[in-house]
Amino acid sequence: MTTFESVFAAFISGDGELYRILGLTVCMTLLSTGFSLLAGFPAGAFMASCSFPGKKMLRRIISTCMSLPPVVAGLFVFLLLSRRGPLGSLQLLFSLPAMVIAQFLLIFPIVVCLTLSAIESRQKAISQTIFTLGLPRYKTYLLMLWECRYNLLTVMLTGFGRSLSEVGAVMMVGGNIQGKTRVMTTAIMLETNKGNFGAAIALGLVLLLLAFLVNAIANHFQEADHD
Amino acid sequence: MMKSLLYHARKSAALTVILLLSVLPACQQASTASASSAVPTAVSTATAAAVETTAAPTKPENPIVRLSTTTSVNDSGLLPELEKAFESSTGYDLEIIANGTGAAIKLGESGDADVLLVHAKASEEAFVTAGFGVERIPFMHNYFVIAGAPEDKAKVAACTDAVSAFKAIAAAKAAFVSRGDDSGTNKAELAIWKSAGITPSGDWYISAGKGMGSCLTMAGEMQAYILTDKATYLSTKAQTGLAICLGESEDMKNTYSLIAVNPDKNPGVNVKGAQAWIDFMLSDQARAMISDYGIKEYGEPLFFYDGSPS
Numbered sequence: 001m002t003t004f005e006s007v008f009a010a011f012i013s014g015d016g017e018l019y020r021i022l023g024l025t026v027c028m029t030l031l032s033t034g035f036s037l038l039a040g041f042p043a044g045a046f047m048a049s050c051s052f053p054g055k056k057m058l059r060r061i062i063s064t065c066m067s068l069p070p071v072v073a074g075l076f077v078f079l080l081l082s083r084r085g086p087l088g089s090l091q092l093l094f095s096l097p098a099m100v101i102a103q104f105l106l107i108f109p110i111v112v113c114l115t116l117s118a119i120e121s122r123q124k125a126i127s128q129t130i131f132t133l134g135l136p137r138y139k140t141y142l143l144m145l146w147e148c149r150y151n152l153l154t155v156m157l158t159g160f161g162r163s164l165s166e167v168g169a170v171m172m173v174g175g176n177i178q179g180k181t182r183v184m185t186t187a188i189m190l191e192t193n194k195g196n197f198g199a200a201i202a203l204g205l206v207l208l209l210l211a212f213l214v215n216a217i218a219n220h221f222q223e224a225d226h227d
Numbered sequence: 228m229m230k231s232l233l234y235h236a237r238k239s240a241a242l243t244v245i246l247l248l249s250v251l252p253a254c255q256q257a258s259t260a261s262a263s264s265a266v267p268t269a270v271s272t273a274t275a276a277a278v279e280t281t282a283a284p285t286k287p288e289n290p291i292v293r294l295s296t297t298t299s300v301n302d303s304g305l306l307p308e309l310e311k312a313f314e315s316s317t318g319y320d321l322e323i324i325a326n327g328t329g330a331a332i333k334l335g336e337s338g339d340a341d342v343l344l345v346h347a348k349a350s351e352e353a354f355v356t357a358g359f360g361v362e363r364i365p366f367m368h369n370y371f372v373i374a375g376a377p378e379d380k381a382k383v384a385a386c387t388d389a390v391s392a393f394k395a396i397a398a399a400k401a402a403f404v405s406r407g408d409d410s411g412t413n414k415a416e417l418a419i420w421k422s423a424g425i426t427p428s429g430d431w432y433i434s435a436g437k438g439m440g441s442c443l444t445m446a447g448e449m450q451a452y453i454l455t456d457k458a459t460y461l462s463t464k465a466q467t468g469l470a471i472c473l474g475e476s477e478d479m480k481n482t483y484s485l486i487a488v489n490p491d492k493n494p495g496v497n498v499k500g501a502q503a504w505i506d507f508m509l510s511d512q513a514r515a516m517i518s519d520y521g522i523k524e525y526g527e528p529l530f531f532y533d534g535s536p537s
Contacts, residue, residue: 083448093448171437175445178407178434190436193326194409195333 004198025183029163032103036111044115045141065109074172077102094175102169107159118151292500295340301325303458305520313507329409338493342501343486347411360486366534371479374469375452383472389479393423400431402451407434416454458529509534
């Protein structure tokens, strides 16, 4: 994979190297987005429906974390997992879990904030109905999330996009190791450094194609609802 | 949704304006500060240029020289020193672009650089043969070293040269970090594997695809062996805790060359500027600076001068 044409040839012929990179990219993106949604949806729903002291401050802190620079998140996880770091004994540095942890730090705040605004924007309309049902609290949350499902799909896509396009943190804690932690973005960076600009562009296009597929599926569901 | 979005947008727009207003004066201060600090430099270059016009009537018409080099050369700290001396003695303005060797040479092919300073003999010769470069001028060398954890579990220290050391590492299946980025260091490493008759693969061979410094950090974390240039090794030694397992051996010689980009292929390049840089690098002044570099800090020279000033 050194030229524009060879990347596409590899893409069509199902070349092992390219598909290993694609597979790792998809795996990482699904895991880091998945964990962020699992934790972020309930956290957003909780913050939307409860009031507690320090809520405003917490909200500001979380929304500030939306602009957390990936390299800072990467550096933090690196120091945490480094051999001399507090979690060094786990030997997680330069592995897929390390990349997922770093990306979680980047995506979780985005999911919480966007979920919170999505629910708040529809709260007046839905809360009266939901609360009069007298359901247990967790069911109330689930129902609230369900009512906002099409907004939450956009939240999911935003998290997915962040994960797929991110390079600073995964480079730092993943290490761009061939066959182990090399994903599309770090492969693009590597080819650029090698001077294989055509291959880098081709890999970028393949990455965009992947993003397009996911967005097309999600948009299909959203549109089905509006029709 | 729309309403609240609009509300939030307005609120955050107001916040942004406030933020910008509070930051602007600081920026202005900073820019005036940098402007005032820039004035003396401008004056000194002007005087340098003026001195030169009186000494030699040929004042550089095109003062920008674009030097494409590899990260390891730039990171060693030698190049910035040479740059300063070159600029003050000739009035040229050297712009250093540091990339991997592959990209560094590509910039010469596309005419985005006037002169190259690289260390990958085969690629350099191909570059000149294809007509992109005028001539390959080897002017200094140093040695790669094999660094690793102080325990040295593959017993590399007992080897006499890099080929036997690589064989020992492969036999022990000891972790080895490769640059894997087509850089000059990576090419030298692959050449040693080839001489050893080994195609490295398996879990122990880690192809990282990163720069020298990052790979040393990774080798430190993984307690792995690594082929590195000595300058970068020494500058990261304190953080990585790696030791030199095998020092200078003839099969780890690393030669640096200068190549002016051929104006026949890329008419826009600064031929005179490139020649001025090459002349400077072959001068006695540059010889002294290169030969002394590193002695003060590390107690030994990092580069050995080969250029032959007439």
